[in-house]
Amino acid sequence: xxxxxxxxxxxxxxxxxxxxxxxxxxxxxxxxxxxxxxxxxxxxxxxxxxxxxxxxxxxxxxxxxxxxxxxxxxxxxxxxxxxxxxxxxxxxxxxxxxxxxxxxxxxxxxxxxxxxxxxxxxxxxxxxxxxxxxxxxxxxxxxxxxxxxxxxxxxxxxxxxxxxxxxxxxxxxxxxxxxxxxxxxxxxxxxxxxxxxxxxxxxxxxxxxxxxxxxxxxxxxxxxxxxxxxxxxxxxxxxxxxxxxxxxxxxxxxxxxxxxxxxxxxxxxxxxxxxxxxxxxxxxxxxxxxxxxxxxxxxxxxxxxxxxxxxxxxxxxxxxxxxxxxxxxxxxxxxxxxxxxxxxxxxxxxxxxxxxxxxxxxxxxxxxxxxxxxxxxxxxxxxxxxxxxxxxxxxxxxxxxxxxxxxxxxxxxxxxxxxxxxxxxxxxxxxxxx
Amino acid sequence: xxxxxxxxxxxxxxxxxxxxxxxxxxxxxxxxxxxxxxxxxxxxxxxxxxxxxxxxxxxxxxxxxxxxxxxxxxxxxxxxxxxxxxxxxxxxxxxxxxxxxxxxxxxxxxxxxxxxxxxxxxxxxxxxxxxxxxxxxxxxxxxxxxxxxxxxxxxxxxxxxxxxxxxxxxxxxxxxxxxxxxxxxxxxxxxxxxxxxxxxxxxxxxxxxxxxxxxxxxxxxxxxxxxxxxxxxxxxxxxxxxxxxxxxxxxxxxxxxxxxxxxxxxxxxxxxxxxxxxxxxxxxxxxxxxxxxxxxxxxxxxxxxxxxxxxxxxxxxxxxxxxxxxxxxxxxxxxxxxxxxxxxxxxxxxxxxxxxxxxxxxxxxxxxxxxxxxxxxxxxxxxxxxxxxxxxxxxxxxxxxxxxxxxxxxxxxxxxxxxxxxxxxxxxxxxxxx
Numbered sequence: 001x002x003x004x005x006x007x008x009x010x011x012x013x014x015x016x017x018x019x020x021x022x023x024x025x026x027x028x029x030x031x032x033x034x035x036x037x038x039x040x041x042x043x044x045x046x047x048x049x050x051x052x053x054x055x056x057x058x059x060x061x062x063x064x065x066x067x068x069x070x071x072x073x074x075x076x077x078x079x080x081x082x083x084x085x086x087x088x089x090x091x092x093x094x095x096x097x098x099x100x101x102x103x104x105x106x107x108x109x110x111x112x113x114x115x116x117x118x119x120x121x122x123x124x125x126x127x128x129x130x131x132x133x134x135x136x137x138x139x140x141x142x143x144x145x146x147x148x149x150x151x152x153x154x155x156x157x158x159x160x161x162x163x164x165x166x167x168x169x170x171x172x173x174x175x176x177x178x179x180x181x182x183x184x185x186x187x188x189x190x191x192x193x194x195x196x197x198x199x200x201x202x203x204x205x206x207x208x209x210x211x212x213x214x215x216x217x218x219x220x221x222x223x224x225x226x227x228x229x230x231x232x233x234x235x236x237x238x239x240x241x242x243x244x245x246x247x248x249x250x251x252x253x254x255x256x257x258x259x260x261x262x263x264x265x266x267x268x269x270x271x272x273x274x275x276x277x278x279x280x281x282x283x284x285x286x287x288x289x290x291x292x293x294x295x296x297x298x299x300x301x302x303x304x305x306x307x308x309x310x311x312x313x314x315x316x317x318x319x320x321x322x323x324x325x326x327x328x329x330x331x332x333x334x335x336x337x338x339x340x341x342x343x344x345x346x347x348x349x350x351x352x353x354x355x356x357x358x359x360x361x362x363x364x365x366x367x368x369x370x371x372x373x374x375x376x377x378x379x380x381x382x383x384x385x386x387x388x389x390x391x392x393x394x395x396x397x398x399x400x401x402x403x404x405x406x407x408x409x410x411x412x413x414x415x416x417x418x419x420x421x422x423x424x425x426x427x428x429x430x431x432x433x434x
Numbered sequence: 435x436x437x438x439x440x441x442x443x444x445x446x447x448x449x450x451x452x453x454x455x456x457x458x459x460x461x462x463x464x465x466x467x468x469x470x471x472x473x474x475x476x477x478x479x480x481x482x483x484x485x486x487x488x489x490x491x492x493x494x495x496x497x498x499x500x501x502x503x504x505x506x507x508x509x510x511x512x513x514x515x516x517x518x519x520x521x522x523x524x525x526x527x528x529x530x531x532x533x534x535x536x537x538x539x540x541x542x543x544x545x546x547x548x549x550x551x552x553x554x555x556x557x558x559x560x561x562x563x564x565x566x567x568x569x570x571x572x573x574x575x576x577x578x579x580x581x582x583x584x585x586x587x588x589x590x591x592x593x594x595x596x597x598x599x600x601x602x603x604x605x606x607x608x609x610x611x612x613x614x615x616x617x618x619x620x621x622x623x624x625x626x627x628x629x630x631x632x633x634x635x636x637x638x639x640x641x642x643x644x645x646x647x648x649x650x651x652x653x654x655x656x657x658x659x660x661x662x663x664x665x666x667x668x669x670x671x672x673x674x675x676x677x678x679x680x681x682x683x684x685x686x687x688x689x690x691x692x693x694x695x696x697x698x699x700x701x702x703x704x705x706x707x708x709x710x711x712x713x714x715x716x717x718x719x720x721x722x723x724x725x726x727x728x729x730x731x732x733x734x735x736x737x738x739x740x741x742x743x744x745x746x747x748x749x750x751x752x753x754x755x756x757x758x759x760x761x762x763x764x765x766x767x768x769x770x771x772x773x774x775x776x777x778x779x780x781x782x783x784x785x786x787x788x789x790x791x792x793x794x795x796x797x798x799x800x801x802x803x804x805x806x807x808x809x810x811x812x813x814x815x816x817x818x819x820x821x822x823x824x825x826x827x828x829x830x831x832x833x834x835x836x837x838x839x840x841x842x843x844x845x846x847x848x849x850x851x852x853x854x855x856x857x858x859x860x861x862x863x864x865x866x867x868x
Contacts, residue, residue, distance in 0.1 A: 080856035081847050108858045189816045191864050198860040241816030242809055281762040281802035307798035309812040313836035317794055320751050321758045328715040343837060344844040345853040360751055364741035368715035375676060378743040382624045382675030402747035410778040413515050419779040422514035424542045426632035430625050
């Protein structure tokens with residue numbers, strides 16, 4: 001069976017394209033054209049059943065890319081220190097309820113196959129993974145040294161995850177002998193902060209071989225095409241602190257990812273590109289432009305960017321700032337960051353905070369880049385405020401529960417205002433005989 | 435005695451300018467020149483004693499403006515519904531401890547004179563007010579109709595507040611018959627959302643007279659010069675929702691405030707300009723440019739901007755996004771917004787959250803606009819991260835207490851990593867024989 005990109009190139013509007021068009025309020029032809037050109041991807045593994053209300057495991061096809069609403073992803077998953085499946089399923093539920101468009105299972109602890117299958121079974125949104133984590137975890141269990149891991153080990157895990165129904169995978173194909181050398185020659189304050197990137201760089205250092213995800217990229221394409229999953233070309237060389245942003249290693253990797261994206265698309269595989277990271281505000285628009293140009297408008301999936309390094313405990317805010325600017329500048333997909341980033345595996349509450357902060361960033365970005373329908377909800381809020389319709393305001397809010405709680409914890413004496421201004425409410429002053 | 439601006443124009447470096455220069459790491463001449471040109475203001479009422487460690491009521495002179503670190507303000511104060519002085523003093527303490535550079539007392543409930551005096555007495559940072567609130571509160575107590583309030587009532591309150599030691603005051607001089615007519619002719623989704631602006635517009639509507647803060651602007655200058663307090667020319671016509679941003683009323687008011695700023699500075703009074711408000715991300719840089727150009731580089735004090743209207747409960751985040759972009763674009767002074775904005779008078783915890791979010795925005799902006807010394811702390815954090823020095827990371831954090839709490843609530847099995855990645859820590863992978 002043809003992949004979506006192959007059908008799109010031949011002018012066929014697949015049912016998935018129609019579904020995305022309807023969800024986005026654009027024409028099916030706009031989606032078809034975007035998929036054909038590679039500026040839009042649709043995340044859904046072909047073995048996943050379609051979404052059916054009340055039945056778990058099926059998903060709605062999700063469009064990500066140019067001209068579409070900015071999407072957000074929530075990372076969940078165990079670590080060696082915290083490997084409680086039930087807790088990760090709670091995070092999945094909260095992430096979806098709070099509005100995550102996709103969820104990535106980044107588990108590195110416990111029974112990774114089981115956890116992933118449980119997450120896929122219980123998710124109504126597309127699921128992504130970073131297969132190299134499981135590759136290394138299994139190597140450790142088998143008492144292998146890192147350099148004893150073989151390309152087959154890597155591709156076997158990728159295949160197994162695809163067979164389970166994973167919809168998109170992060171693959172750090174741009175971490176090569178050349179890009180790592182360029183990074184090291186220039187020197188960095190904080191070296192590599194990508195787990196997958198660091199593992200592959202270490203593997204190359206020990207084995208003296210090229211990264212198989214690069215040297216055997218065609219094997220990756222073959223699996224991607226077979227399941228029509230989206231390859232998310234990871235940014236293993238993303239900067240981990242502001243001072244390392246936009247350095248030679250990072251830009252070199254982006255050039256390489258652009259080349260790989262072309263190869264993938266020519267072969268019928270959908271690709272998006274991952275981006276930084278930690279970055280000063282003033283560098284963000286240039287980075288988005290660079291990625292879009294070098295990767296021929298492939299959808300851009302950014303982690304953050306975090307606009308300062310000094311706010312652990314508040315990195316949902318530092319990344320909401322960067323994410324909003326990135327989205328406004330053209331980024332298509334934001335990976336959330338939670339308050340526990342740099343400190344701890346997130347709690348269920350952290351997941352909720354992270355998703356909401358990221359939704360705010362995405363929505364503010366959508367307004368700035370003129371996504372159809374984005375500002376309408378803000379206008380609706382303005383109307384409710386003018387009417388002093390508090391129930392209407394709460395129901396229009398991104399998190400009605402929290403808005404209601406704050407208002408009700410300190411209720412006003414008169415119901416048409418709030419305790420901030422009481423009778424000095426500016427809206428009320430203009431309506432009444434003050 | 436000459437005001438700072440008068441001395442600066444004559445080439446004199448006053449002790450306050452030296453103090454600001456030292457705090458900012460710039461030359462006294464840079465400060466003198468900025469004060470003379472009006473691109474920098476120094477907030478300190480001449481009757482306030484200088485800051486002495488261990489003694490309340492004295493303040494360090496604070497510089498705000500071009501080339502200096504972006505400052506942040508925390509609003510506190512009672513409302514008709516919540517008028518507990520002790521609670522406001524707690525907010526003052528928390529605001530200062532969390533890093534607010536200034537605090538504004540916006541009280542509209544209880545004994546306003548008493549509350550303000552207590553706040554001034556207990557503050558180590560400059561205090562601002564919006565005198566029109568007290569004018570109207572006293573009018574209400576005397577059973578006056580709004581239109582019976584006289585210009586003398588207004589200027590008497592301003593004088594009383596200046597005599598108490600208030601360091602800067604918001605005066606909505608740009609809310610005039612002409613600007614309000616322009617706003618109304620164009621039409622708005624949410625009319626005026628400035629309390630002071632709405633009160634003055636209502637007063638003009640009833641009295642058919644011009645706003646005394648405009649028509650008798652020289653009286654205002656005279657008080658400002660006498661105490662050398664900073665006039666913060668309020669944006670009574672600021673947009674209250676995204677769709678009203680950058681409309682004719684708002685821009686007309688900015689033009690007028692620019693003219694008034696010139697008059698004030700010529701007479702020796704320091705001025706800054708207040709700005710929006712609610713605004714889409716893509717309009718923020720143009721608004722900063724417009725203000726700086728129309729007001730001849732007067733320091734720009736922004737409330738927000740809030741980049742979406744739909745996030746009550748999270749407006750510390752919506753305004754951190756807008757504030758960071760504003761600061762990066764040249765805004766000099768950010769007014770914090772708390773999670774309870776649009777819903778309730780803030781709690782003590784809200785004040786802390788608001789101050790930290792605003793500091794993050796200001797700092798991220800400072801890095802982007804190249805303020806000397808700003809990125810050094812981020813580099814220090816990167817070094818601590820590279821060393822896996824967790825105590826060093828916590829002590830470099832903007833809120834060490836919260837960072838420590840998150841890490842300690844979920845402690846790692848091995849002390850050199852965190853539970854997010856455990857043994858998969860990218861930094862550790864690169865340091866060790868993984």
